Amino acid sequence: MSLYSIWKEDPSQIRDKRVDQIIGFAGDGNLGDKNTAPAEFRAFLARIPSDMLESYALDCLTTSFRDSGLALQDIVNEIAHRLGFEVEPGRYRGTQKEIGHDGIWRAPDGHVIVAEVKTTDAYRLPIETVANYRRRLMKAERLIDEASSILVIVGREDTGELEAQIRGSRHAWDVRLISIDALIRLMKIRQELDDPGAEARIRSLLVPHEYTRVDEIIDLVFSTTEDILEEGAEEAQRDDAEAERNGEKKKRETPVSFNSACAERISEQLGVDLNKRSRITFADLDANVIVTCSVSKEYNDPKGSGYWFAFHPHQLEKLQQAGSAFASFGCGSPDQIALLPLDFLEGELEGMNQTERENGDRYWHIQISKEGDRWLLRKRKGEVWPEISDKMLLRQ
Secondary structure (H helix, E strand, C coil): CCHHHHHHHCHHHCCCCCHHHHHHHCCCCCCCCCCCHHHHHHHHHCCCCHHHHHHHHHHHHHCCCCCHHHHHHHHHHHHHHHCCCEEEECCCCCCCCCCCCCEEEECCCCCEEEEEEECCCCCCCCHHHHHHHHHHHHHCCCCCHHHEEEEEEECCCCCHHHHHHHHCCCCHHHEEEEEHHHHHHHHHHHHCCCCHHHHHHHHHCCCCCCCCCCHHHHHHHHHHHHHHHHHHHHHHHHHHHHHHHCCCCCCCCCCCCCHHHHHHHHHHHHCCCCEECCCCEEEECCCCEEEEEEEECCECCCCCEEEEEEECHHHHHHHCCCCEEEEEEEECCCCEEEEEEHHHHHHHHHHCCEEECCCCCEEEEEEEEEECCEEEEECCCCCCCCECHHHEEECC
16 A cells, blocks of 8 residues: 555554654655655655645754655655646766756746755755756756756755855856745745735745845735735625625624635545645645635625625636536535536636726636525526535535
């Protein structure tokens, strides 16, 4: 039984174990360039929650075991994958014939990062050696000079000596430096966003820049804030409209957030293992299933309970990438979830209300109402409102 199969069948066997113990469950139990364990270990890392990745990284940095540096290399590469890079794992140990990079990270815009992972900066990093990896990759036509760089990832934040070493080298403009802790924070930020543009700006921070002008950093801060607050702002607008109808002033409440709880229920319903990929998107890589989980609190409606959601084109595009896809909408709590197959929702979008922002972006309004025992998907005036009672996951 593979490592991931053990995890999927009984997570309790694995969740509290250290990463060195986890490696013992994989293949022949040893990480090596010709061993069977790495493939199982990497497949397992790709399918576990991000908090476990963080815990395993800490294990590698605080616990002395034989393959700690090799395990950290795989963990860092998985973090890069969750930041939207296409990752090619490197060798654990270099040879004269093989290029000894720790990973090649390809961004969607074509930029390529050659990664070098170090558990400590207690010794001088041979920058020239890493630069030579990059030159050999260019010679092999696997990357080009103007669209590639080096990223050094170290296991601590106190990197003053290493920074000085890089600044003093002739490769300073090709190299960026980040701690494991900061890289994990970027992964967490990415996981709480649902904006592909913000994801691209996060990746850009890992590429060498001359930061006399700090516009790109400011853009990232604002885009991150906007994405996190977007749902709250839309709920607030709905609150204001409701209060106005009732002739009262209503104090704005904190936006609801039970997306992950909805994903857990849907996992049980579909018999899959959904893991969080962004604030709204969850996926099971093995089953090729993607689900978006949007949530709304209950709003007053003349005919019964009403719930309101925003559905964005980039969410639709993400769902279209999967073999099996659903858009789910948590109505007030995880006890009431509309689980809409993608082909059904696509057929109804044309009749939905839309909002266009000043920047030209559009999104659909998904409105769900409960009238007695019937659940309805509301559409524009004059459109037929389909009943979706048979698509509801209800818990009494």
